[in-house]
Amino acid sequence: xxxxxxxxxxxxxxxxxxxxxxxxxxxxxxxxxxxxxxxxxxxxxxxxxxxxxxxxxxxxxxxxxxxxxxxxxxxxxxxxxxxxxxxxxxxxxxxxxx
Numbered sequence: 079x080x081x082x083x084x085x086x087x088x089x090x091x092x093x094x095x096x097x098x099x100x101x102x103x104x105x106x107x108x109x110x111x112x113x114x115x116x117x118x119x120x121x122x123x124x125x126x127x128x129x130x131x132x133x134x135x136x137x138x139x140x141x142x143x144x145x146x147x148x149x150x151x152x153x154x155x156x157x158x159x160x161x162x163x164x165x166x167x168x169x170x171x172x173x174x175x176x
């Protein structure tokens with residue numbers, strides 16, 4: 079997560095943390111992104127957003143043209159905006175195109 083002292087790297091998302099049932103200031107972990115304080119808003123850089131996707135990559139079945147499983151392949155993880163749709167109390171708003 080970036081702060082005011084970071085370099086001028088472009089910001090990809092504004093991340094708002096507001097998880098009900100957790101006190102303001104409680105640390106909330108987002109795997110692949112880090113720890114964030116509940117009740118706060120953060121700027122997420124393009125590099126951090128890309129890292130999130132890479133760290134959430136998963137293996138899926140690879141199929142041939144007939145639908146037969148022939149192995150596995152990696153599938154890049156979801157964008158932070160897509161992933162946040164299923165994260166209770168986490169909102170990622172796109173600031174810049176990735």
